[in-house]
Amino acid sequence: MLNRAKAENIQNWIEKINTYNSTPEFGTTRVLFTEPEIAAREYVKDEMRKLGLAVREDSIGNIFGTLVGNNPELAPVWTGSHIDTVLNAGMFDGMAGVVGGMEALRLIKESGVNFDRSIEVIVYTSEEPTRFGLCCLGSRAMAGHLTLEDTKKLEDKDGKTLESVLKELGYNLNKFEDIPVKKGEVFAAVELHVEQNNKLEKKGLPVGIVKTICAPTNFTVEVTGCQSHAGGTSMEDRRDAYAASCEIALILEDLALKCSSEYNTATVGRVEVIPNAVNVIPGKVRFSIDIRDCEFETKVELIEELKKEIRKIEDKRGVQVKLINENNDIPMKCDATILNILRNSCEDKGIPYDVMISGAYHDSMFVGEFTPVAMVFVPSKNGISHSPEEWTDFKDIALGVDVLAKSLLELANKKEL
Ligand code: HGY
Ligand code: MN
Ligand code: MN
Numbered sequence: 001m002l003n004r005a006k007a008e009n010i011q012n013w014i015e016k017i018n019t020y021n022s023t024p025e026f027g028t029t030r031v032l033f034t035e036p037e038i039a040a041r042e043y044v045k046d047e048m049r050k051l052g053l054a055v056r057e058d059s060i061g062n063i064f065g066t067l068v069g070n071n072p073e074l075a076p077v078w079t080g081s082h083i084d085t086v087l088n089a090g091m092f093d094g095m096a097g098v099v100g101g102m103e104a105l106r107l108i109k110e111s112g113v114n115f116d117r118s119i120e121v122i123v124y125t126s127e128e129p130t131r132f133g134l135c136c137l138g139s140r141a142m143a144g145h146l147t148l149e150d151t152k153k154l155e156d157k158d159g160k161t162l163e164s165v166l167k168e169l170g171y172n173l174n175k176f177e178d179i180p181v182k183k184g185e186v187f188a189a190v191e192l193h194v195e196q197n198n199k200l201e202k203k204g205l206p207v208g209i210v211k212t213i214c215a216p217t218n219f220t221v222e223v224t225g226c227q228s229h230a231g232g233t234s235m236e237d238r239r240d241a242y243a244a245s246c247e248i249a250l251i252l253e254d255l256a257l258k259c260s261s262e263y264n265t266a267t268v269g270r271v272e273v274i275p276n277a278v279n280v281i282p283g284k285v286r287f288s289i290d291i292r293d294c295e296f297e298t299k300v301e302l303i304e305e306l307k308k309e310i311r312k313i314e315d316k317r318g319v320q321v322k323l324i325n326e327n328n329d330i331p332m333k334c335d336a337t338i339l340n341i342l343r344n345s346c347e348d349k350g351i352p353y354d355v356m357i358s359g360a361y362h363d364s365m366f367v368g369e370f371t372p373v374a375m376v377f378v379p380s381k382n383g384i385s386h387s388p389e390e391w392t393d394f395k396d397i398a399l400g401v402d403v404l405a406k407s408l409l410e411l412a413n414k415k416e417l
C-alpha cells in the first residue's frame with residue numbers, strides 16, 4: 001500500500017529548482033544549457049541520487065533516474081517531464097512532472113512493495129523551443145526525428161549550434177546515434193503536467209486524464225512590401241508589410257475559430273517590424289505562426305486554406321509573403337489501457353477526474369511514437385501558464401502524484417498492456 005504523496009516535498013523541490021533562474025525580477029527563465037539550467041540539472045541529479053536512483057544521461061542531455069525493479073532486464077516504465085522554460089515563465093510547467101515523478105518513485109521505494117519492471121523518471125532535454133526554435137529536442141531525438149546532422153543546423157540567436165554547445169559541455173556525440181529508443185524498449189510512459197488551461201478549475205476537478213496531445217505546426221512568415229515615408233506616401237500607393245501581416249493574423253484567427261476539430265488553436269506570438277520606426281511604412285515584417293490541433297488532417301486543411309488567403313493578400317496589397325515551415329508535428333492519441341489504469345487509480349482513491357485533450361504539446365507527444373503513453377493533469381489557477389502568474393497548489397500536485405504512483409506501480413507489475 002502506498003503512502004500519500006507529500007506536498008511539502010514537492011514544494012521544496014520546485015522552489016529550489018526555481019532558484020536557478022536568469023530573470024528572478026520577472027518570473028522564471030531557465031533556457032537550455034545556460035548557467036541556471038545546467039545548475040538545475042545538477043541539483044535534480046543529486047536529488048535523484050539521494051532517493052537511491054541510478055542516474056545517467058544520454059548524448060543530448062536527457063537525464064534518467066532509475067528505481068531498479070526485481071527484473072531489470074524487462075522494459076522499464078517511464079515518467080518525467082522537463083525543467084527548461086519559456087522566457088519569464090512560471091515555476092510549474094515541466095517541473096511538476098519531474099518533481100512529481102521523483103515523489104512517486106520515493107513513495108514506491110518507501111512502500112517496500114515488490115515490482116518487476118524498473119521505473120525511470122526522465123528529465124527530457126529542451127521541451128521548450130526557447131533557445132533553438134524547435135521544441136522537444138530530447139524526446140524528438142529519442143523518437144529518431146533529430147539526428148546529429150540536425151544539431152549542426154540548429155542555431156541560437158548568437159549563431160551557436162546545438163552541436164557546438166553539446167560538445168562544449170562534454171556530451172559524447174559519438175554516442176548520439178544511441179539516443180533513439182526502439183519500440184518495445186520501454187513498456188509504458190505516464191507524464192504528470194499542469195493543465196495550462198482552465199477546464200479543471202472551471203469544473204472544480206483536481207485531476208485530468210489526457211486522451212489526446214495536440215501537436216504544433218510552426219512557421220516563420222516573412223512579408224515584404226515597400227519601405228516608404230509615413231506622410232509622403234498616399235494610402236492608395238502603399239505596400240505596407242505590417243498591414244498585410246495584420247490581415248494574415250486575423251484570417252488565421254478566423255480559420256482557427258471555424259476549425260471543425262475538437263481542439264485547435266492558432267497564435268502569432270512574435271513579431272519583428274523593419275525598420276520599426278514611427279514615421280516609416282514597414283517594408284518587411286517577420287512573424288511566427290503556431291498552430292495546434294488534436295487532428296492532423298484538420299490542421300493540414302487549415303494551413304492549405306491559409307495559404308490560399310495569403311495569395312489573395314499578396315495580389316491585393318502588392319506584397320510578397322514567404323512561409324518558412326519549422327516543424328509539422330503529429331498529434332498523439334494516448335493508450336486506452338493506460339487511460340483505464342489512470343481512471344481506476346482515481347476511482348479507487350475517490351478522486352473525481354475528467355478525460356481531456358491537451359492543447360499544449362509535451363514530450364509524451366514524441367515518447368508515444370515508441371511506447372504507449374498517457375498523461376495526468378493537475379489544475380492551473382485561472383488556466384494561466386507560460387507566465388509568472390502560473391500557479392498550481394502543491395496539494396493538487398500531490399493528489400496527481402498519488403494517482404501517478406499507483407498507476408506506475410501497476411504498470412511495473414504488468415506482463416503486457
Ligand atoms: O508550447 C507548448 O505547448 C509547451 O508548453 N511547450
Ligand atoms: Mn511550456
Ligand atoms: Mn511543459
